[in-house]
Amino acid sequence: MNNIAGDRFEVFSAGLSPNKVHPMAIEVMKEINIDISHHTSDHLDDYLDKDIDVVITTCDDANESCPFFPGNVARLHWSIDDPFESWNEEESNIQLFRDTRNKIEERVRSFLLSNEI
Numbered sequence: 001m002n003n004i005a006g007d008r009f010e011v012f013s014a015g016l017s018p019n020k021v022h023p024m025a026i027e028v029m030k031e032i033n034i035d036i037s038h039h040t041s042d043h044l045d046d047y048l049d050k051d052i053d054v055v056i057t058t059c060d061d062a063n064e065s066c067p068f069f070p071g072n073v074a075r076l077h078w079s080i081d082d083p084f085e086s087w088n089e090e091e092s093n094i095q096l097f098r099d100t101r102n103k104i105e106e107r108v109r110s111f112l113l114s115n116e117i
Contacts, residue, residue, distance in 0.1 A: 003034050004108050009054075013041040016065055022084060024097040032101075056111075058104070078107045 018041035029036045048070055055069045058080045069075060080103050083096035 004105070004112065008112075012047060013039065014044045014047055015041055016044055018043050022097070024083070024094055025101075028094065028097045028101050031098075076111070078104075080104060080107070 021036055021039050021041070026035075026037050052069065052071065052073055054074045054076065056076045056078060058078050059082055060079055080100060083093070083100045
């Protein structure tokens with residue numbers, strides 16, 4: 001989002017089970033000259049007392065597990081498959097990460113153009 005929208009938004013990554021950034025995600029973002037090697041994902045609880053305007057969930061499990069966010073928050077859900085869950089030892093898994101990257105970029109651009117909030 002920051003690379004497309006500039007400083008229009010302050011963006012955070014959080015979840016119920018935060019993880020490190022997958023090395024293949026770092027690799028596919030590097031292909032488009034974006035360095036996410038320093039990015040982190042925090043626990044959702046870290047943001048419950050923050051003044052958040054928009055919450056976007058990208059995985060269906062998170063959408064079901066976290067049906068609301070406290071406060072006056074615009075809540076959006078973008079159903080995007082987790083590339084790691086589609087992992088296949090016999091296929092080129094890097095393409096799964098590219099596809100996910102491209103879907104997220106598409107949704108971000110659409111969001112910015114349509115003012116979904």
